[in-house]
Structure formats: C-alpha cells, structure tokens
Amino acid sequence: MADIPEHILRRSAEARAKAEGRSVEEVLAELKGEQPAPPAESPVASSQSPEPAAPSGEASKIPEALLRRTAEARAKKEGRSVDEVMAELTGQAPAAPAAAAPAPAAAAAPAASGPVRDLDAEAEKYGVPSDLLQRAMIARARKDGKPIPQIAGQAAPPPAAAAPAAAAAAAPAVAAVPEGVRTQRLLTVVKAGAIQQVKAEPTDKVNVWPHLLAIEFVALMACTAFLIVFSTFVDAPLLEFANFNEQPNPSKAPWYFLGLQELLSYFDPQVAGVLLPGFGLGGLAIIPYIDRNPSVRPSDRKLAIMIFTFFVMSAGILTIFGSFFRGPGFNFTFPWVDGLFFDF
Amino acid sequence: MANGNGNGVGQRLAESVERVRSSQAWSSIFRPGSPFRAGYSDSPRNRSYVIMNNVLYHLHPVKVKRHGVRLSYTLCLGGLSFFLFILLTITGIFLMFYYRPTSPQAYQDIAALATDVAFGQLIRNMHRWGAHAMVLTVFLHMARVFYHGAYKPPREFNWVVGIILLLLTLLLSFTGYLLPWDQLALWAVTVGSNMGAYSPVIGDQVSFALIGGVQITADTLLRWYVLHVLFLPFIIVVFMAVHFWRVRKDGGISGPL
Ligand code: HEM
Numbered sequence: 001m002a003d004i005p006e007h008i009l010r011r012s013a014e015a016r017a018k019a020e021g022r023s024v025e026e027v028l029a030e031l032k033g034e035q036p037a038p039p040a041e042s043p044v045a046s047s048q049s050p051e052p053a054a055p056s057g058e059a060s061k062i063p064e065a066l067l068r069r070t071a072e073a074r075a076k077k078e079g080r081s082v083d084e085v086m087a088e089l090t091g092q093a094p095a096a097p098a099a100a101a102p103a104p105a106a107a108a109a110p111a112a113s114g115p116v117r118d119l120d121a122e123a124e125k126y127g128v129p130s131d132l133l134q135r136a137m138i139a140r141a142r143k144d145g146k147p148i149p150q151i152a153g154q155a156a157p158p159p160a161a162a163a164p165a166a167a168a169a170a171a172p173a174v175a176a177v178p179e180g181v182r183t184q185r186l187l188t189v190v191k192a193g194a195i196q197q198v199k200a201e202p203t204d205k206v207n208v209w210p211h212l213l214a215i216e217f218v219a220l221m222a223c224t225a226f227l228i229v230f231s232t233f234v235d236a237p238l239l240e241f242a243n244f245n246e247q248p249n250p251s252k253a254p255w256y257f258l259g260l261q262e263l264l265s266y267f268d269p270q271v272a273g274v275l276l277p278g279f280g281l282g283g284l285a286i287i288p289y290i291d292r293n294p295s296v297r298p299s300d301r302k303l304a305i306m307i308f309t310f311f312v313m314s315a316g317i318l319t320i321f322g323s324f325f326r327g328p329g330f331n332f333t334f335p336w337v338d339g340l341f342f343d344f
Numbered sequence: 345m346a347n348g349n350g351n352g353v354g355q356r357l358a359e360s361v362e363r364v365r366s367s368q369a370w371s372s373i374f375r376p377g378s379p380f381r382a383g384y385s386d387s388p389r390n391r392s393y394v395i396m397n398n399v400l401y402h403l404h405p406v407k408v409k410r411h412g413v414r415l416s417y418t419l420c421l422g423g424l425s426f427f428l429f430i431l432l433t434i435t436g437i438f439l440m441f442y443y444r445p446t447s448p449q450a451y452q453d454i455a456a457l458a459t460d461v462a463f464g465q466l467i468r469n470m471h472r473w474g475a476h477a478m479v480l481t482v483f484l485h486m487a488r489v490f491y492h493g494a495y496k497p498p499r500e501f502n503w504v505v506g507i508i509l510l511l512l513t514l515l516l517s518f519t520g521y522l523l524p525w526d527q528l529a530l531w532a533v534t535v536g537s538n539m540g541a542y543s544p545v546i547g548d549q550v551s552f553a554l555i556g557g558v559q560i561t562a563d564t565l566l567r568w569y570v571l572h573v574l575f576l577p578f579i580i581v582v583f584m585a586v587h588f589w590r591v592r593k594d595g596g597i598s599g600p601l
Binding site: 208211213216220223242243254260277281285288294 | 427601
C-alpha cells in the first residue's frame with residue numbers, strides 16, 4: 001500500500017467515509033493499514049460478490065435463481081452442501097468460521113500460518129517486481145492447496161483483513177486501492193465461447209504500409225497522369241447549341257446505353273427499354289443468392305462463368321453494334337464505308 | 345568552397361527541417377508512428393502505427409493478405425474507380441465555378457472554358473474522359489469480382505451494394521451528359537430518357553419526374569444539374585462508404601483462388 005499516492009488514498013477514504021458515515025481519518029488510517037479494519041467490513045471482498053458480509057438488503061435484491069446458481073457452483077467447488085452455501089449467501093446463517101471471507105479469501109484465511117518469504121530480497125535477486133512475485137506465490141499456493149507464505153517485513157494481517165489482502169493480491173496491484181462505495185454484483189455467469197468464436201487462421205499477411213499504400217499511390221499517380229495526358233491531346237466534344245427543332249440523324253444515347261438502344265430496334269420499347277435492363281440489373285444483383293456453389297475455383301464454376309460471359313459478351317457486342325454499325329435512321333452501316341456516327 | 349560553407353548550408357537546412365518536424369504544431373498533425381514525424385524509424389511496430397494512428401485506418405487494416413496486394417489480383421480496378429471518382433469530384437468543383445445551369449448560359453459557359461478560362465478545356469476534358477473511364481473501370485471491376493467468385497458468402501451483400509454503385513455511376517454519368525446543353529447532350533438524353541417513359545403503368549409519371557415536364561426543357565437542365573452535383577454524389581459516397589466497410593468486415597479481399 002505504501003506506494004499509492006497519498007491524495008488518491010485520501011479520495012477513496014473520503015468517499016468511503018461519506019458512504020459509511022465514518023470519519024475520514026479513521027478510514028484513511030485503515031486504508032493505510034495502520035489500523036485493522038472493523039471485522040464486518042471487508043471492503044473488496046464484499047464488493048465483488050454477494051458475500052455474507054454484504055448488507056443483507058443488498059443480497060436480497062439478487063434474484064433467487066441466480067443466487068442458487070452461484071451457490072451450486074460454489075458448493076461444488078468447495079465440497080459443501082448447496083443449502084448451506086445458499087443460506088450463507090442469503091445471509092440467513094452466519095458463515096462458517098473458515099469461510100469468513102469465502103471464495104478467494106477462503107484460501108487466504110490461513111495465511112498467518114504459512115512459511116515466511118522475503119519478497120523484496122527475491123525481487124532484488126531475480127529482477128522481478130515484488131508484486132508480481134507475490135501474485136505468483138499466492139496463485140501457486142492456492143493451486144497446490146498449501147497455506148500462502150507470509151511475507152517478510154509485513155505484519156501478519158488480522159484475520160478479517162485477510163480477505164482484502166488476498167483479493168488484492170489476486171488482482172493487479174492497483175486494485176488494492178479500495179474503490180470507495182462502488183460495489184458490483186454478480187448477475188450471471190456466461191459460459192465462454194457461446195457468443196463469438198474467434199478463429200485466427202494463420203495467413204500470409206503483409207503490412208499495408210508500405211506495401212499496399214505504395215502500390216495505391218503509384219496507381220493514383222498513373223491514373224492521374226494518364227488522364228491529364230489524354231485530356232491534353234483529345235478534346236471533349238461540344239457541338240452546336242441545343243436546338244429542339246433539329247434532331248440529328250442518327251440520335252444516339254451515351255455509349256453505355258447503346259446496347260439498349262440497339263435492342264430497341266429488335267424489340268418493343270417496353271421490353272427493350274425497361275424490362276430487359278430491369279431484369280438485367282435485378283438479375284445481376286441476385287447472382288450471389290442464385291449461385292450457391294461455394295467453390296471459387298474456375299474449374300468448378302464452368303456453368304456460372306459461361307452464363308456470365310455470355311451476357312457480358314452479348315452486352316459488349318450490342319454496344320459495339322449500336323455504336324459503330326448504326327448510321328442515319330439507326331440503320332445498319334459499315335463504319336469503314338459510311339464513316340462513324342458516334343460521339344463520346 | 346574552402347571553408348566548407350556548402351556543407352554548413354545543407355546541415356543547417358537539415359537541422360531546421362528536424363526542428364520543424366519536432367515542433368508541437370507538426371507533431372499535433374502527424375500522430376505517433378507517422379513517417380512524417382521526427383524520429384520515425386522503419387520497424388514492424390511503426391509500420392502498424394502508420395495505419396492504425398492514421399485516418400487511413402478507416403479504409404485499410406494494418407495488414408492485408410499478401411496475395412491481395414498483388415496487382416494481378418484486383419488489377420486495382422475498384423481502387424481506380426474510387427480514384428477516378430475523386431478526380432471527378434475535384435475537376436467537377438472547378439467546373440462548377442464557371443457553369444450556370446440555365447439556357448443558353450450553360451452552353452456559353454462550357455464554350456467559354458476553352459477560350460476564357462486558364463486550363464478550362466483541360467479540366468473539362470479530364471472531367472469528361474474521367475467519367476467515361478469510371479463507367480468502364482466500374483464495369484471491369486464487377487467482371488473481375490465475378491470471375492474471382494468474390495461475391496460468394498460472406499460477400500453477397502457487398503455485391504448488391506456494388507450493383508447499386510454501378511447504377512449510381514451510370515446515373516451520374518448520364519445526368520452529366522446533358523449539362524453542356526449542346527446538340528449531342530440534348531438528343532442523347534432525349535433518346536435515353538425516352539426509354540424511361542416506356543416503363544409499364546407508371547411510364548408517364550416516371551418520365552415527368554425525370555425531366556421535370558413533358559419534354560426536355562431548361563427545367564430539365566436545372567433538375568439534372570442538382571442531381572448531378574449534389575444528390576447523386578452524396579448517395580454514391582454513402583454507398584461507397586458501406587462498400588469499403590464491408591470489404592473489410594467480410595474478411596478483406598477475397599481469395600486466393
Ligand atoms: C463506384 C463504384 C465502385 C467502387 C469505387 C468500388 C470499389 C471497390 C474497392 C476499392 C474494392 C477493393 C478491392 C478491389 O479494388 O477490387 C472493392 C471490392 C469489391 N467490390 Fe467494388 N467498387 C465499385 C463497384 C462495384 C460493383 C459494380 C460491384 C459488383 C457488382 C462491386 C463488388 C465488389 C465486391 C464483391 C468486392 C469484394 C471483392 C473481393 O473481396 O475480392 N463493386 N470495390
């Protein structure tokens with residue numbers, strides 16, 4: 001605790017004092033470990049789960065079903081009967097002495113009887129921060145079911161304060177700062193893996209910078225350069241002023257609609273001008289929902305490729321036809337005989 | 345130079361560049377990891393930061409599949425469509441400074457670009473050829489996506505977004521086609537929009553809404569101008585945002601085959 005700045009401690013103390021109706025000095029002294037905490041208050045432990053220490057008003061707000069689930073889980077873990085744990089959780093029965101501070105604290109309670117280790121010396125020796133050593137030590141002790149070694153130079157914590165100490169040790173060092181009046185209740189336990197599955201398959205990846213950005217930059221420059229050069233030499237067309245009384249012959253739509261205009265000379269305008277393009281776009285849009293073949297290998301997709309290619313080629317041929325092989329009256333011409341009737 | 349002044353100047357230049365690069369203003373603009381910041385070094389960590397701490401992170405992840413950056417996979421066609429769109433926006437804003445969507449001013453303004461405006465003709469050419477090129481690249485992009493089967497799950501919806509982009513691209517190009525208000529514009533658009541009038545049942549209404557009357561007039565010019573410079577670009581930007589976002593959310597570029 002010694003390394004928590006005074007003003008932060010004071011802030012916590014003030015908040016807690018206000019919440020608990022005690023004096024700031026008293027709480028501060030307790031936080032600094034100068035004075036044992038009053039037995040009933042084991043702040044950290046009580047703030048993390050519905051412990052017996054929590055005010056019973058608090059506990060009774062937790063739905064029965066959740067409490068029971070918690071109790072079952074804990075009973076199973078600790079080898080006790082569900083009813084016993086349940087009673088303890090709802091605050092109806094005093095907690096058994098050994099479980100004064102259940103869960104993490106249960107393991108920590110016998111702390112006083114463990115061997116003594118000098119963490120500061122070990123930290124010096126191994127070059128590992130002592131709070132990490134302490135964490136590892138507690139975790140190992142708990143795993144092996146052995147008493148947690150006592151730390152040299154640190155007074156054996158009074159039994160009730162063992163709870164916060166253990167909980168603090170289990171959490172990162174900072175969590176040792178009591179968090180004022182904030183309490184958290186256990187709502188439910190969600191099994192891991194139910195919501196999202198994260199599968200990281202190893203793939204061969206490269207950094208976007210510089211590999212992709214360099215290519216994109218070059219592409220942008222090349223595209224711009226090409227456009228500037230092309231525009232320097234080829235002017236956009238500008239014919240005479242729009243004249244409603246003089247329709248040029250032939251009148252052609254922009255090139256990307258010339259396939260459709262070409263269709264107009266074969267079909268009824270309703271078919272060629274509306275239905276076919278409508279079906280065309282709609283058909284394109286639903287391709288992914290029709291083609292259910294999951295493979296992307298060209299050899300597995302011969303039919304899909306054939307059909308798509310057929311339509312693309314048809315559109316291309318119709319467009320070329322409408323553009324270059326249609327003259328006055330939209331009649332068939334050869335561009336090398338009658339010249340071009342086409343403008344961009 | 346005997347006294348080594350030449351070196352001194354170079355050194356002083358390098359120093360002042362370094363001073364500017366470590367100034368507060370400079371480092372407030374270029375976030376940590378930017379290659380423009382003082383002390384940038386090429387490391388895997390910094391390469392990640394270049395993207396992660398950059399507005400580009402909205403477009404690109406930190407890493408992409410190696411085959412995705414091969415030019416031969418995407419042919420950069422989607423990217424080129426986007427670049428062309430940006431060029432069209434820039435040149436289009438320039439053109440807006442000189443263009444009034446009324447008759448006969450529209451035609452005169454376009455004609456004046458060639459004679460009265462510095463680089464006017466060049467910018468107009470770029471806008472026009474860029475527009476045609478964009479129709480082409482968008483179409484080719486679609487074809488490339490098809491042949492790669494890149495529309496298959498989970499990318500089905502992005503294909504649909506793509507079709508909407510294709511339609512919007514065509515509409516942008518078509519509405520722009522009328523704006524020079526010359527014989528080519530007028531009659532090409534007449535032919536094109538006559539097709540809309542053949543829509544079953546609501547043909548007349550469609551045509552009326554499209555050209556703002558029963559036939560093309562100066563009202564049509566204004567209407568299509570607004571569509572061309574405001575409405576359609578706005579819509580296409582929204583769909584492009586969705587499109588790019590989905591490319592990433594669908595697991596980046598598809599493939600390899
Ligand atoms: C304004 C038009 C469009 C722009 C600016 C655009 C832009 C892009 C870009 C930058 C990419 C990244 C990969 C690449 O460059 O190929 C991409 C991917 C994609 N685009 Fe487009 N696109 C447009 C239109 C379309 C169209 C018309 C379609 C299809 C109908 C389409 C479907 C897709 C799909 C499915 C992907 C994912 C491809 C993959 O993962 O390999 N996009 N688009």
